[in-house]
Amino acid sequence: VLVQARRPEVDRIPSISMDLDFLDTSGYVVLPIRSEVIPMDASVEAAGRPFAELAVTQILDERKAAEGELSLEIKAQATGLVPSVDQLLAFDLGAFDVVRKTDQGVSVTRFGDDMESILSERLFVLELKPRADAGAEPLFRFPSVAASVGAPKEVVLQRYDDADLILATPEIRIGVLPREGTPWWPFALGAVVLVAGIVLWRRRSVPEIDQDAAAGPLRIPERLTPFTLLAFLDQLRPRLGEDAQVELAASIRAVEQHYFAEASGEAPDLRAIADRFVRRVG
Secondary structure (H helix, E strand, O other), X not given: OOOOOOOOOEEEEOOOEEEEEEEEOOEEEEEEEXXXXXXXXXXXXXXXXXXXXXXXXXXXXXXXXXXXXXXXXXXXXXXXXXXXXXXXXXXXXXXXXXXXXXXXXXXXXXXXXXXXXXXXXXXXXXXXXEOOOOOXXXXXEXXXXXXXXXXXXXXXXXXXXXXXXXXXXOEXXXXXXXXXXXXXXXXXXXXXHHHHXXXXXXXXXXXXXXXXXXXXXXXXXXXXXXXXXXXXHHHHHHHOOHHHHHHHHHHHHHHHHHHHOOOOOOOOOHHHHHHHHHHHHX
8 A cells, every 4th residue: 555645744554454264174264364553654744755776768759740749758667666757857858848747656566575675666758849949850858867866777768660669869859840839821821822923924924815806817826835825725615616626625635734744755736736726717
């Protein structure tokens, strides 16, 4: 039983009674067992339970760093009761801050070999985030064992390589992490401006043809590009017959596939395409 004082006073752990049932050659036997009353003095705050043979394992999980998730798992084992993580370690995490700390509490695992001491362990999980001035590849530094604790028995530093754990160096450069609170609207606005600029450029690069000119003699644009040709062919569409419109649609698809999708084969002859459909109109 691991107990903690609720207030500073002298108290006692009451006696615990239990019956142990046995069945031997002489028959059924019940042995009543009662523990002794144990006095507890909590009137003076203690400096902390002693511990020794400290072993610390730290595991950095950066597998979701691109999503802004970075965590450090710390497992401490000792003879005696493991203290809190703030008493155990000295924190200098480089360009990172702790945003959340989870302490699963100390747990007694077993008695020592001398059957008088106890062995305990404690697990901590720290959620981290880079500082605003951390840069593109922030530096992470594993916390060290506090000087007040003394020399540890063992310190193991690890990190994940996919699903496997590998040994890590005390300092690690982390890949680019998203910054908390980075506004999304500048990127959306930039995308809108870019698309609008492309559309405007395309419109300006196509010669304007009014309704009267469209009904009269056709003139192929002097500067033929995939954009000007497609606009010109689109203006020819109402003046073509049904069979010619099917052929026109196939030519438009061929131009779009070569210039605006994955290019394959020989480039279409823009001038020849324009001449062919002008003759079909005439």
